[in-house]
Amino acid sequence: IGSVPAPCAATVPTMQLPxxxxxxxxxxxxxxxxxxxxxxxxxxxxxxxxxxxLTPLKVLVVYFHEASxxxxxxxxxxxxLHLKLFPGQGGEVLSRGGNLFIIxxxxxxxxxxxxxxxxxxAAHTRHDRVWTGLLALAILILTALYVRQLYALGFALxxxxxxxxxxxxxxxxxxxxxxxxxxxxxxxxxxxDIYSDTLARPQLYSDARMLAMAFGGTTQMxxxxxxxxxxxxxxxxxxxxxxxxxxxxxxx
Numbered sequence: 001i002g003s004v005p006a007p008c009a010a011t012v013p014t015m016q017l018p019x020x021x022x023x024x025x026x027x028x029x030x031x032x033x034x035x036x037x038x039x040x041x042x043x044x045x046x047x048x049x050x051x052x053x054l055t056p057l058k059v060l061v062v063y064f065h066e067a068s069x070x071x072x073x074x075x076x077x078x079x080x081l082h083l084k085l086f087p088g089q090g091g092e093v094l095s096r097g098g099n100l101f102i103i104x105x106x107x108x109x110x111x112x113x114x115x116x117x118x119x120x121x122a123a124h125t126r127h128d129r130v131w132t133g134l135l136a137l138a139i140l141i142l143t144a145l146y147v148r149q150l151y152a153l154g155f156a157l158x159x160x161x162x163x164x165x166x167x168x169x170x171x172x173x174x175x176x177x178x179x180x181x182x183x184x185x186x187x188x189x190x191x192x193d194i195y196s197d198t199l200a201r202p203q204l205y206s207d208a209r210m211l212a213m214a215f216g217g218t219t220q221m222x223x224x225x226x227x228x229x230x231x232x233x234x235x236x237x238x239x240x241x242x243x244x245x246x247x248x249x250x251x252x
Contacts, residue, residue, distance in 0.1 A: 034123065038241065041180055045188060055089075057185040059155060061111055061193075062091045064186060067142050068110025069093040072103045080145070085152035093146075104211045105226075108194050112230050115186020116237040118179050123241040128175035133167035136160045187237060191230045198223020 048054050062085060070080045070093050078098020085091045095103060121131045136159070143156040166175055198208040198219050208222040 035242065037177060038123070038180060038184070041177070041184055045181075045184055049188075054185070056155075057182065058089050058189055059085065060159060060182065061115065061186045061189045062089050063139070063152075063156065063159070064111035064114045065107045066091040066093050067139075068106040068114065069103055070095070070142065070146055072106035072110065073098040076102050078103065082148060083142070083146040083152060084149045085155055087151065091152075100214055101211070104207045104214070107207050108190055108226050109229060109233070111186060112190040112233055115183045115190070116233060117183075119183025119187065119237060120241055122176045122179035122183065126172060128172055128179055129167045129170065131179060132163050132170070132175045136163035136167060139163070183237075187234045191227055191234060194223055194227045194230055199227070 045054070066083050066085065070083055073080050073093070073095035076099035079096045081094040081096060083091070083093050118131065118135070122128055125131075139156055140160045143153065143160070147153050147156055166178060170178075194208075197204055197206040202209070202219040202223070206219065206223075208226065209219040211217070211222050212219050
């Protein structure tokens with residue numbers, strides 16, 4: 001019986017695709033670089049935390065805080081009458097109706113979730129320009145609906161212009177870094193703000209104090225609960241953001 005010759009392997013010529021047509025690389029193709037960028041941003045934020053240079057970022061987190069109150073009011077059937085910001089990193093939302101417990105709880109934790117989401121989107125996707133553009137659009141819509149105060153209006157429009165320009169003209173890497181900076185600022189600011197407003201200075205008329213007045217308990221009790229939740233959320237966010245290379249799976 002004669003042997004059957006093995007099939008010949010044909011050599012297929014490869015065609016080099018233009019740069020613009022090549023498939024997009026995964027977001028974590030350079031895990032060491034991504035981790036290094038996060039660490040550098042974190043150290044820079046720590047060193048500059050009390051600097052005036054971080055004031056716009058902190059006011060942006062305050063805007064997220066007030067926006068979370070406003071969204072909670074609307075989503076629970078209420079009505080937002082106005083949204084204000086104050087130069088001393090304060091803010092106010094006046095609403096009518098809705099679920100008061102959810103509205104009061106949404107401020108600190110909502111702003112933390114917004115920041116954590118932006119950070120994770122930057123860490124795990126390559127659509128950073130899209131997220132930056134959507135952030136600008138969200139701020140614009142919310143401002144058009146609820147902001148009439150000059151200071152808050154001016155800050156919000158500057159933020160819309162900055163994020164819009166960044167999304168339109170900025171590179172993927174620049175958008176990625178900016179989203180990480182915004183996210184990490186929120187992750188760091190919220191637990192510190194909860195501690196300052198509810199535990200270090202419980203006499204302030206804070207969300208926790210209003211919650212205690214309406215539902216019982218103490219300012220410190222609600223503040224401590226929110227602080228624990230915020231630390232857990234921040235820790236999980238940082239853990240999920242750690243880039244990991246996927247092990248290549250053999251194909252049959």
